[in-house]
Amino acid sequence: MDSQRLGSYASKWSLHIVLIVICLATVFPFLWMFSTMLKPADEIFTKDIQILPRTLEWANFSRALDIFPVLRWTWNSFGLSIIITAGKLLISVPAAYAFSRLHFRFKPLLFAVVLVTMIVPGVVTTVPNYVMINHFGWLNTWIGVIIPSLPGTAFYVFLLRQNMMTLPQELVDAGRVDGAGTYRILWDIIIPNVKPTIAVVTILSFLGAWNQYLWPLLVLSGFENRTLATGMPFFTGNAESAQMWGPMMATAAMAALPPLIVYAIFQKQIINAFVTSGIKG
Amino acid sequence: MENTSASLPTIARPRQHERVHVAHISLAGRIGKQMESLAPYMLLLPLVSLILLFVYWPLVYSFYLSFFDWNFVTANKPFVGFDNFTRMWNDRRFLESLNGTWKYFVILVPIQVFLPLGLALMLWPIRKSRMQNTYRFVLFSPTVIAYSVAAVLWLWIFNPLQGVLNKVLIDFGFERINWLSDPDVAIWSIVIVASWKTIGFHLLLYLAALEAVPTDVIEAASIDGASNWETMKSIRFPLITPTFFFVLVTTVISVNDDVFGAINVLTDGGPFNSTSNIVYYLYEQGFVFFQIGSASAVSVIVFIATALLTWVQFRFGERFVHYG
Numbered sequence: 001m002d003s004q005r006l007g008s009y010a011s012k013w014s015l016h017i018v019l020i021v022i023c024l025a026t027v028f029p030f031l032w033m034f035s036t037m038l039k040p041a042d043e044i045f046t047k048d049i050q051i052l053p054r055t056l057e058w059a060n061f062s063r064a065l066d067i068f069p070v071l072r073w074t075w076n077s078f079g080l081s082i083i084i085t086a087g088k089l090l091i092s093v094p095a096a097y098a099f100s101r102l103h104f105r106f107k108p109l110l111f112a113v114v115l116v117t118m119i120v121p122g123v124v125t126t127v128p129n130y131v132m133i134n135h136f137g138w139l140n141t142w143i144g145v146i147i148p149s150l151p152g153t154a155f156y157v158f159l160l161r162q163n164m165m166t167l168p169q170e171l172v173d174a175g176r177v178d179g180a181g182t183y184r185i186l187w188d189i190i191i192p193n194v195k196p197t198i199a200v201v202t203i204l205s206f207l208g209a210w211n212q213y214l215w216p217l218l219v220l221s222g223f224e225n226r227t228l229a230t231g232m233p234f235f236t237g238n239a240e241s242a243q244m245w246g247p248m249m250a251t252a253a254m255a256a257l258p259p260l261i262v263y264a265i266f267q268k269q270i271i272n273a274f275v276t277s278g279i280k281g
Numbered sequence: 282m283e284n285t286s287a288s289l290p291t292i293a294r295p296r297q298h299e300r301v302h303v304a305h306i307s308l309a310g311r312i313g314k315q316m317e318s319l320a321p322y323m324l325l326l327p328l329v330s331l332i333l334l335f336v337y338w339p340l341v342y343s344f345y346l347s348f349f350d351w352n353f354v355t356a357n358k359p360f361v362g363f364d365n366f367t368r369m370w371n372d373r374r375f376l377e378s379l380n381g382t383w384k385y386f387v388i389l390v391p392i393q394v395f396l397p398l399g400l401a402l403m404l405w406p407i408r409k410s411r412m413q414n415t416y417r418f419v420l421f422s423p424t425v426i427a428y429s430v431a432a433v434l435w436l437w438i439f440n441p442l443q444g445v446l447n448k449v450l451i452d453f454g455f456e457r458i459n460w461l462s463d464p465d466v467a468i469w470s471i472v473i474v475a476s477w478k479t480i481g482f483h484l485l486l487y488l489a490a491l492e493a494v495p496t497d498v499i500e501a502a503s504i505d506g507a508s509n510w511e512t513m514k515s516i517r518f519p520l521i522t523p524t525f526f527f528v529l530v531t532t533v534i535s536v537n538d539d540v541f542g543a544i545n546v547l548t549d550g551g552p553f554n555s556t557s558n559i560v561y562y563l564y565e566q567g568f569v570f571f572q573i574g575s576a577s578a579v580s581v582i583v584f585i586a587t588a589l590l591t592w593v594q595f596r597f598g599e600r601f602v603h604y605g
Contacts, residue, residue: 012406012407015403015406015407016407016412018403019403019404019412019416022400022420023415023416023419023420026419026420026422026423026477027419027422029423029431029434029435029438029477030422030434032434032437032438032445033434033437036437044443045443048448048452049445049448049449049452090327091327091328091331092328094324094325094327094328095324095325095327095328095329097324098320098321098324098325099325102320102321102324103321104321104322107321110325110329113329113332113333113337114328114329114332117332117336119534119587119588119591120336120340120584120587121534121535121537121538121560121583121584121587122538123538123541123560123563123564123580123583124339124340124343124580124583124584124587125335125336125339125340125343125580126563126564126567126580127343127346127563127567127573127576127577127580128338128339128340128342128343128346128577128580129335129339130567130568131342131346131353131573132339132342134353147331147335148335150331150335151328151331151332151334151335151336153328157328181313181316181317181320182317182320182321182324183320186324207425210427211425211426211427211428211430212427213427213428213429213542213545214541214542214545214564218568228427228430229427229428229429229430230429232427232429232430232432232433232546233429233545233546235433236433236436236546245437245440245443248433248437249433249434249437252430252433252434255426255427255430256426256427256430259425259426259427260422260425260426262425263421263422263425264418267414267417267418267421271417271485271488271489
């Protein structure tokens with residue numbers, strides 16, 4: 001009895017130890033980023049490993065701003081992400097409502113049209129879309145980044161639809177009796193009842209837009225127009241700034257912190273959405 | 282006498298009649314009714330039209346573009362038939378990128394499918410401990426940052442002279458490794474970054490699936506005297522096979538697309554094209570060499586290959602997936 005309990009304790013502890021080691025390895029690149037961005041140059045280039053900065057050097061941030069328009073990139077990242085998120089909600093919520101609660105012809109076909117986009121690799125549409133955007137005169141404009149990014153919502157439509165399907169029909173019927181039409185019901189009854197899922201979709205699409213890489217990299221050229229994610233390669237592309245690890249890590253932190261903070265705050269909601277949506281393949 | 286079934290609609294009829302009557306009078310009401318029947322289509326119009334314009338049309342358009350020799354700038358596009366499709370088989374860079382694509386498949390698919398499953402099975406027994414939240418938070422954190430940012434963090438770690446990894450190696454008496462410029466090593470560096478970046482998401486899916494297994498099933502099994510491992514093997518595992526299948530399908534589809542960000546920032550496909558894959562080759566043809574026709578031909582091939590892979594997986598996946 002006792003030895004059995006001891007054994008289960010031991011196995012539990014060894015499990016924790018293994019997990020702690022894996023977690024330390026996972027979190028190390030972040031810790032190293034924070035450590036490097038706060039070190040003066042002579043502490044960055046040392047012979048031995050120096051884990052923590054001896055003196056906190058915030059000058060890496062102002063130096064990053066001197067080399068590249070990092071504040072402008074931050075502004076572009078926020079602006080584009082907010083507009084793309086709003087746009088995605090605006091098109092995916094009504095679509096999920098139609099797919100979950102309304103009856104109409106071609107519903108299975110249209111749903112398939114939406115879902116199949118999930119298996120189209122993004123890179124396949126990049127070349128023709130680039131040619132098209134150029135044709136529209138949208139190169140180097142926000143609209144050229146935003147509009148082609150909007151259709152990437154199949155997963156969100158799916159999440160919202162799953163949630164909307166679970167709402168009881170009586171709720172909708174009560175609205176009908178009160179004389180509410182299809183649109184009213186969406187606004188007054190459906191949306192208030194799926195707010196948590198809408199919140200999750202908002203968070204996920206914000207993260208997605210903030211981290212978008214290839215498409216804005218191609219559409220937005222020039223120093224000023226880039227976002228934080230697409231501006232990072234400027235550091236590595238230039239022999240001089242490629243050695244400025246302090247400012248580079250400071251910029252990386254500015255790009256990494258907003259999504260990390262959003263994730264830290266909403267971790268529970270994000271995980272719950274996956275659990276309740278019943279993703280079963 | 283069949284009235285029993287017909288009587289139900291007659292009760293509802295007066296109200297409907299009233300509405301029709303009102304619609305006769307006001308034009309607004311008539312339009313309103315029209316709008317009501319069109320509502321589903323109106324609600325879908327923005328999404329579906331954007332999808333048609335920016336996902337389906339580009340597929341057709343890239344097929345069209347693949348028949349021309351065009352450098353994006355000149356006005357004339359000479360028609361070259363299937364030349365773009367045949368020429369690439371003589372292109373060394375293309376063949377090397379195919380080799381890379383294959384390597385990423387073989388190395389990364391097992392890592393991205395089984396490692397998170399293993400982690401999920403380790404985290405599951407301690408789900409009631411507060412530490413589980415911390416572990417989960419840490420393991421998922423790399424997935425929320427941009428690929429380019431992740432790549433820059435690792436660029437610093439992999440740096441041959443000042444990077445922390447080589448400093449550790451030298452401290453322990455090993456030789457310095459050229460993580461990104463040695464053609465035999467570079468692909469493994471990309472694999473490390475890609476695994477670091479994507480494992481957290483799959484872990485979350487597996488944990489969600491484990492959580493969704495009804496507890497009464499597990500209790501019934503343990504009352505019957507099944508051991509932990511037995512319940513895991515015979516109950517929990519069959520119930521999470523749909524998630525396993527989902528992870529497998531999405532990994533196979535997206536793995537070569539996913540590593541693009543890491544390749545682009547860390548190695549640019551080098552050294553000697555050793556870290557390139559078909560997605561990077563496509564990007565290179567289109568946006569480095571501006572060979573739109575050849576890039577479009579690669580797009581077509583990638584799309585057809587993806588569709589085939591998905592179909593094959595669904596065809597054979599159905600056999601072992603238990604939809605409960």
